[in-house]
Amino acid sequence: MSAVGISALKVLAALGLMLGNGVVMIYMLRKVLGHLHIRLGPIHVGWKGTLQTVMDVLKLLTKEDVTPRAVDRWLFRLAPAVVFVPSLMAYAALPFSDTWRITNLDSGLLYTFTALSLIPIGLLMAGWASANKWSLLGGMRAAAQQIAYEVPLLLSVLPIVMLVGSANLGTIVEAQQGTFLAVLPRWFIVNPLFWPTFLIFVVASLVESNQTPFDMSEAESEIVAGFATEYSAMKFGLLFLSEFSNQFIVSALGVTLFFGGWTLPWLPASVVSALGPLIFLIKTYLGIFVMMWIRGTFPRVRIDQVMQLGWQRLIPISLVWIVFSGIVIKVWS
Amino acid sequence: MSDICEETLGVGLLCEGQHDPGTPPAGLRRAPSGVDGLTTEHLIINMGPQHPSTHGVLRMIVEVDGEEIVAAEVSVGYLHRGIEKLAEHRRYDAVGTLMDRGDYVSGMMGELAFALAAEQLMDVEVPRKAHWLRSLASELNRLASHLVWYGTFGLDTGAMGQFLYAMREREALLDILEALSGQRMMFNYIRPGGVVADMPLGVTEKIRAFLSTFDMYLDEYDQLLGGNEIFQGRVKGIGTIDRQMALAFGLTGANLRAAGVDFDIRKARPYAAYPELDFEVPLGSTGDAWDRYNVRMAEMRQSARMIAQLIDGMPEGEHTAKVPRIIRPNAGEVYASVESSRGETGIHLISDGTEHPYRMHYRGPSLYAAQALEEILPGHLIADVVMIIGSTDIMLGELDR
């Protein structure tokens, strides 16, 4: 098969993963939130309500696509795509196992962050083009918070890059193979040097993926639905699909950087390499579960508090931590 | 009087010098656009009547500079049903159905206010048991109402769970109220002369079973929302209504007590069985949203305490006085007020001796809380608006009547 054909297949696979992830996550979200809230979630369509999401997707596809008269038509139509495409791009560098990955980029970490940082442009476009004041506020909030948190997100993971000596996500995972004392895995989360790093990463990635307690840009109790207020049918579907996909990506990044990616130290190497993608997905969905848990429990932070936390706390702390861990790594080796 | 008039958000003009410029609601004064020579325009946003968290159909016209509010006007009337006019055409025993639909989350207190007003004009001796049943129904309903407030306050902050947890307790309460009155929300239980039915068998056990877990759950809920740092960061110091402002805007109930004014109709003008009950009136100090939250949570504990006393000490006897089928009270003019879950619900009743009230004025505490919003909103962020509305616990049903 030609190189172009293989690339096309890989893109299709990523698209399939993204759509499948959307369907799985909506069901998971409903069930997790349902049980957190002492109710059941969907139970009627299919076995334990599993087909409910399929029905919802069908509903979204067949719904009337309303375009309000006052919107900026081109931007309004383009915005979901501008949100969707970077989200799809971000799958390219994720290492699902030592062989399963779309590309093997040496700058994989930077590439993924770059892809994620394109999303606010789309949200701002959606907010502006909707000609709705709530949308505009939502778009502005999205832009403000995501720009503010890209910096600490990237700074927070620099110590890992310094230790590993590479920004290739695959290499970072390989550096976490093996165990300490035959019990503790050599994951970076076990290393006390990376505990502050991990905390900053969690906060910043919650903001980046627009999750409670930082779901400012679509805070339904404040600004109705934020940038998505005027969207309906599949345009709305695309916006939300990319949101779920972002959640998957930051969770996958967290797994890659701190929880050893596809590796599982207690199993023999042959089993791990066979089950790699499965282990990776299970870890990722555990991360997503924690995000949903937070979503079901926590109230929302105010926009000025988010900005303050980002600029005044997280960025200085991560800068200081980079210097400190740089010295530690230098002295250690 | 000077001629310098500023355009207000609405149609009207606000003239300076006419009155002390510090006194009018800050929300009605339009601030000039542009800061430090930058030409920026303020955005005027219609918040409501269709908005997820304006607690019904409240509409606020807010003028924002970025996200900060510089002017706000509260516009009401989207739920106006003319209850006061309708009452002029109802017989006295049927006005309770209207009162239920005023403050529809705490209907018992509205009914009680009307019944107390009508009884002042009637030659009737309300039996002791009726007083106790009225207090019991009021306190159960107050809990149910405060739980709705707690849940929606949680929703306003973006926490979904609190609402559904509160609904679990409310469900048990509505079951009890249904056993008591036959209805879950529109009770029509308290009528002039007494209550409509005696306690049914088994309801005491139901209430005891509810109370046995309620305090534990309430502590849990308080910990879940009030113990959360994020929530505290959201509510502390916002929407401050100090003592002076609370009095000037005629606030009552928990909103007034949060400002440190010790006034509860149940203590100050005792009615029903309250003189015989042992309870405390929780007070706040600064009057911000956090104080209002704490006062309401403490009120729920007091209500649970009162319910326990009420079912333990429930007297024997008749549940209603002998009241003619068609009530024709003496002509006259009276005023009766009760402490409802949102504040002082007052009924100004004028009778001309016929079977219909001549005039019934219904004072809804939410109306006064809503107009105080115009004063306190400017200077806050849009995210704070929903928190402040949530903390004042306004109910659009009694605001628009």
Added chain:
Amino acid sequence: MRPAIADIERTLAAISGVSVAEEALGTVARVELAFVPDALSALKAAGYESLVDFDGTDTGEFVELTYRLRSYALDLELFVKSTVAYGGTIESVWFDYPSALMPERETAELLGIHLAGHPNPKRLLTTDGVEPLLRRDVLIRTVEEVKAR
């Protein structure tokens, strides 16, 4: 509780045409319409810091206004009454009592009177063109009439 008649008379001594009486309603001070703002200012200075309720009643000849004042410090309640002709104008008291802002608008629209000196004298509850509903001559169907249809 009810204040003493003599105290209220002393407070309102400077205002002509005041009569204070004890009624079923409570202690009621009747003031001529023109002196209502002055009387309320004097009462506010005397400690009645909160206007708890304001409403109007169509008595068949004129509209009767009822201001309900409360002093939390003294624990006293007082009613101030005044009358206004149909279509007449009342002076807003929002300078002394901001809580009158909305009740005044409501009373004005539902009883067909005008407001003077109000910062925002729009209709409150109903839309333009709705008759003053609380007037006795505005008829609605009674329950019996609706049932008989």
